[in-house]
Amino acid sequence: MPNSGTQHTVKAFDTDINELRGMVAEIGGRSEQAIAKAMRALQKADLKLAEEVVKEDKLIDDLERRIDELTFQTIALRAPMADDLRELIATFKISGVVERIGDYAKNIAKRVPVLAEGKKLGPVSLLPSMSQVASELVHDSLEAFARRDAALAEDVSERDQVVDDFYTSIFRATITHMIENPKDIGQAAHVLFIAKNLERIGDHATNVAEMVYFASTGEQMPERDRGENPADILADPKQDGSE
Amino acid sequence: MNDMVSADIKGNEKLVSPDDPHQVVAGDGPPKMTTRNVDVYYGEKQAIDNVSIDVNLDNVTAFIGPSGCGKSTFLRCLNRMNDTIPIAKVSGDIKLEGEDIYAPQMDVVQLRARVGMVFQKPNPFPKSIYDNIAYGPRIHGLASNKDELEHIVETSLQRAGLWNEVKDRLQDSGTALSGGQQQRLCIARAIAVDPEVILMDEPCSALDPIATAKIEELIHEIRGKYAIVIVTHNMQQAARVSQRTAFFHLGTLVEYGVTTDIFTNPTEERTRDYITGRYG
Amino acid sequence: MNSETASTIDPTPTDWSSAAMQQRIKKRYAAERRFKAIGLGAILLSASFLLFLLVVMLGNGFRGFTQTELPVEIDFPALTNGAQASQFEGPNAESRIRSLGVRDIVNGSIEVEYGNSGTDLFSPNAWTTVQTAILGNPAIVGEKTVFYLPVEAELDVAYKGSGNPEAEKKVDKLDDRLSTGFNFNFMSNSDATDPMQVGIWGALKGSLITMIITLALAFPVGVLAALYLEEYAPKNRYTDLIEVSINNLAAVPSIIFGLLGLAVFLNLFGLPRSAALVGGLTLALMTMPVIVISGRNAVKSVPPSIREAALGIGASPIQVVFHHVLPLALPGILTGTIIGMARALGETAPLLMIGMRAFIAKPPDGITDPSTVLPVQIFLWSDEVNRGFVEKTSAAIIVLLVFLLTMNAVAIYLRNRFETRW
Numbered sequence: 042m043p044n045s046g047t048q049h050t051v052k053a054f055d056t057d058i059n060e061l062r063g064m065v066a067e068i069g070g071r072s073e074q075a076i077a078k079a080m081r082a083l084q085k086a087d088l089k090l091a092e093e094v095v096k097e098d099k100l101i102d103d104l105e106r107r108i109d110e111l112t113f114q115t116i117a118l119r120a121p122m123a124d125d126l127r128e129l130i131a132t133f134k135i136s137g138v139v140e141r142i143g144d145y146a147k148n149i150a151k152r153v154p155v156l157a158e159g160k161k162l163g164p165v166s167l168l169p170s171m172s173q174v175a176s177e178l179v180h181d182s183l184e185a186f187a188r189r190d191a192a193l194a195e196d197v198s199e200r201d202q203v204v205d206d207f208y209t210s211i212f213r214a215t216i217t218h219m220i221e222n223p224k225d226i227g228q229a230a231h232v233l234f235i236a237k238n239l240e241r242i243g244d245h246a247t248n249v250a251e252m253v254y255f256a257s258t259g260e261q262m263p264e265r266d267r268g269e270n271p272a273d274i275l276a277d278p279k280q281d282g283s284e
Numbered sequence: 285m286n287d288m289v290s291a292d293i294k295g296n297e298k299l300v301s302p303d304d305p306h307q308v309v310a311g312d313g314p315p316k317m318t319t320r321n322v323d324v325y326y327g328e329k330q331a332i333d334n335v336s337i338d339v340n341l342d343n344v345t346a347f348i349g350p351s352g353c354g355k356s357t358f359l360r361c362l363n364r365m366n367d368t369i370p371i372a373k374v375s376g377d378i379k380l381e382g383e384d385i386y387a388p389q390m391d392v393v394q395l396r397a398r399v400g401m402v403f404q405k406p407n408p409f410p411k412s413i414y415d416n417i418a419y420g421p422r423i424h425g426l427a428s429n430k431d432e433l434e435h436i437v438e439t440s441l442q443r444a445g446l447w448n449e450v451k452d453r454l455q456d457s458g459t460a461l462s463g464g465q466q467q468r469l470c471i472a473r474a475i476a477v478d479p480e481v482i483l484m485d486e487p488c489s490a491l492d493p494i495a496t497a498k499i500e501e502l503i504h505e506i507r508g509k510y511a512i513v514i515v516t517h518n519m520q521q522a523a524r525v526s527q528r529t530a531f532f533h534l535g536t537l538v539e540y541g542v543t544t545d546i547f548t549n550p551t552e553e554r555t556r557d558y559i560t561g562r563y564g
Numbered sequence: 565m566n567s568e569t570a571s572t573i574d575p576t577p578t579d580w581s582s583a584a585m586q587q588r589i590k591k592r593y594a595a596e597r598r599f600k601a602i603g604l605g606a607i608l609l610s611a612s613f614l615l616f617l618l619v620v621m622l623g624n625g626f627r628g629f630t631q632t633e634l635p636v637e638i639d640f641p642a643l644t645n646g647a648q649a650s651q652f653e654g655p656n657a658e659s660r661i662r663s664l665g666v667r668d669i670v671n672g673s674i675e676v677e678y679g680n681s682g683t684d685l686f687s688p689n690a691w692t693t694v695q696t697a698i699l700g701n702p703a704i705v706g707e708k709t710v711f712y713l714p715v716e717a718e719l720d721v722a723y724k725g726s727g728n729p730e731a732e733k734k735v736d737k738l739d740d741r742l743s744t745g746f747n748f749n750f751m752s753n754s755d756a757t758d759p760m761q762v763g764i765w766g767a768l769k770g771s772l773i774t775m776i777i778t779l780a781l782a783f784p785v786g787v788l789a790a791l792y793l794e795e796y797a798p799k800n801r802y803t804d805l806i807e808v809s810i811n812n813l814a815a816v817p818s819i820i821f822g823l824l825g826l827a828v829f830l831n832l833f834g835l836p837r838s839a840a841l842v843g844g845l846t847l848a849l850m851t852m853p854v855i856v857i858s859g860r861n862a863v864k865s866v867p868p869s870i871r872e873a874a875l876g877i878g879a880s881p882i883q884v885v886f887h888h889v890l891p892l893a894l895p896g897i898l899t900g901t902i903i904g905m906a907r908a909l910g911e912t913a914p915l916l917m918i919g920m921r922a923f924i925a926k927p928p929d930g931i932t933d934p935s936t937v938l939p940v941q942i943f944l945w946s947d948e949v950n951r952g953f954v955e956k957t958s959a960a961i962i963v964l965l966v967f968l969l970t971m972n973a974v975a976i977y978l979r980n981r982f983e984t985r986w
Contacts (some may be wrong), residue, residue: 397878
């Protein structure tokens with residue numbers, strides 16, 4: 042049920058809630074930026090940019106701590122009920138999730154120096170598109186939080202499928218490359234990890250969307266059809282070892 | 285259909301049938317008191333408009349709502365205390381264990397023993413503690429000799445959690461106790477006449493937090509022995525103490541359901557506005 | 565301190581120590597002092613009135629409790645021809661003593677001591693003092709004893725300082741032999757023609773009986789009426805009319821109640837005139853409205869929370885009233901009763917109208933015997949010609965005041981006892 046828009050009788054309560062939402066928007070923005078920067082650093086082999094991403098992750102951690110503090114305080118002092126309570130609990134969890142997204146971006150940035158040295162591997166070209174989709178998911182889930190839009194949240198949850206599909210293809214391609222070019226295994230392993238990080242980012246965005254749905258409606262988001270389980274990829278009998 | 289009787293009950297499911305459109309929580313047992321289409325008028329002014337609600341034994345029911353919404357008025361209908369107000373007119377169907385409480389053969393004096401009441405401001409009689417408790421059983425003839433009477437007094441005070449504090453001074457005046465103790469004395473007094481329902485009209489509003497907590501704990505302990513209805517201004521108290529909550533607004537029953545649901549995810553906008561502090 | 569802008573809040577803080585403020589403070593203190601002084605003055609004035617009354621009454625009345633006496637030596641063995649004490653014991657003692665002729669013995673002794681006209685000096689019934697003494701202690705007849713017998717009224721008045729010249733002369737002559745003794749008989753005798761023999765007991769007993777009848781009738785009726793009007797009666801025009809009527813009744817002059825008593829109790833019901841019963845009935849009519857009014861106020865002041873608590877536990881309306889409301893209203897009701905009874909005790913006019921003004925020489929035995937009351941007795945004595953009655957009147961007033969104070973003290977004690985239980 043969307044918020045009726047009326048103010049709380051005690052205005053300070055509204056001030057606190059608005060401050061929290063501002064901070065969530067900020068942490069979301071920073072995480073998105075971190076993903077974008079990390080991918081750009083990867084494409085351009087820009088070591089300085091990668092280092093920036095690593096350093097700026099501290100700001101994201103700080104922000105998460107401040108959000109937790111303020112949420113904690115608001116719950117203790119305001120005794121929130123109903124949708125206020127759901128929103129605050131959602132804020133609490135979302136800030137943790139978004140902080141982890143930032144950590145994944147940092148992780149990607151850390152791998153840039155290794156990949157910058159060697160030659161560019163084939164599967165790497167798929168990564169920017171994947172990160173684009175994942176980034177959009179993060180953006181949209183936080184947009185849904187700001188607007189308390191349950192429909193948008195559901196949409197985000199569906200679109201995670203795209204990221205998962207990307208991961209599946211990159212995984213296959215990289216494994217194939219590893220089998221064919223064993224001396225590239227080291228680099229290829231990093232590619233796998235980067236793809237995994239992006240897939241996790243997509244999943245976390247879905248977590249945020251589920252929280253938004255709960256805060257908005259008070260109910261759990263209905264289970265979506267998850268599609269192919271990545272763990273089953275190698276067990277697929279159709280897979281053949283040749284390129 | 286299955287959803288309604290499954291174990292995972294969404295409390296605010298309104299089970300309605302065209303001729304009995306009152307809200308009920310699926311899975312609740314048979315009610316102690318039922319009310320249907322109750323209207324109350326003070327002269328020309330309507331205070332209660334078509335309220336239908338059930339009270340049952342296992343669940344403490346809380347009535348919440350802003351000032352003047354009629355929750356106390358409705359509470360007083362249940363033991364016919366509104367009879368003492370000349371300009372009050374009560375209409376509708378109110379039953380205790382299936383008997384209409386306004387039927388001519390229902391003795392209002394006995395009704396008030398079966399449906400006891402605790403008031404907002406503690407009002408012990410200006411008698412000794414013993415006499416305060418013993419008065420009810422005496423006038424209703426519940427004890428045939430002095431030993432039985434003493435037993436009733438002791439049991440009532442124990443159930444009210446007051447026995448240990450007063451057992452050595454039963455002859456002291458009831459008004460010499462502290463506010464919280466006085467209120468527990470009033471609860472013990474109501475318990476002494478072996479009621480089926482206990483109505484509490486804002487029992488803690490005149491008390492400090494510690495006394496309030498003791499009374500909330502007491503309500504928790506006696507729940508299930510008596511059907512309890514509590515009117516309260518304090519939403520947190522309603523949330524802590526009750527299992528079913530009814531939200532009143534301007535004399536109408538806006539929403540009734542499981543307490544957890546009302547306070548985490550109410551269906552009606554007016555309810556939501558009230559409990560989140562957006563009301564007014 | 566209006567500012568130019570539309571803002572109504574003056575930005576400069578209030579100067580509490582400015583000269584204007586100090587002036588205000590001084591004025592306020594002065595007003596409080598004045599008020600206290602006026603209050604104190606009122607109290608002192610009232611107290612002085614009371615003191616004046618008491619002093620005058622006591623001063624005048626005290627002498628009513630004393631009598632002037634002259635000694636008379638009576639030689640019993642000689643005058644009774646050797647009668648023995650043993651003769652005057654047992655069942656027929658009283659008639660034998662009466663047949664002894666104590667009167668002649670006493671008169672004889674007086675004449676011996678004071679001359680032939682000696683008996684004129686003494687009160688005509690002085691000899692009864694001797695007879696009463698013998699009745700009390702028959703052994704006296706065996707000895708020579710000196711009795712202090714009361715003198716006659718004129719002499720008594722003259723000795724006390726306000727007699728006619730002739731009596732004054734006699735007093736001067738007997739000066740060294742006259743003495744003052746306490747008049748115990750005043751408390752045990754009834755009305756008489758001789759002021760020296762007069763006593764207050766008859767009127768006192770009459771007052772007691774009348775008061776008891778008044779209380780027995782007015783209190784229950786008044787209290788129950790008050791309870792009904794407050795707790796049960798519906799609030800409509802008729803009950804309003806009743807309330808107004810009762811208020812008016814309380815203000816009706818008491819003599820009209822006397823007329824009512826005369827017309828209804830004496831003429832219509834044919835009750836005996838001058839009986840304590842009729843007096844009690846009339847005064848009850850007069851006292852009842854006062855009790856009803858104070859009773860209603862007392863019942864109104866019982867907090868509704870007590871009623872609700874009692875109703876809530878399943879007490880019937882009667883139980884609520886008698887177990888809870890009445891005990892709490894009792895102090896107020898008793899106060900009203902005290903006021904009503906005090907007024908009834910001092911009423912003279914209505915009782916005069918129903919005939920309690922006759923000369924009653926014997927105290928009443930029952931409620932239908934002719935009797936009188938203290939205020940009427942005082943009124944009658946004050947009308948007497950004989951100057952001996954003047955101090956008796958004041959003495960009777962003192963007795964009336966003591967009676968009143970005792971009654972009030974009892975009622976206040978009762979009220980306090982009920983009040984502490986709250």
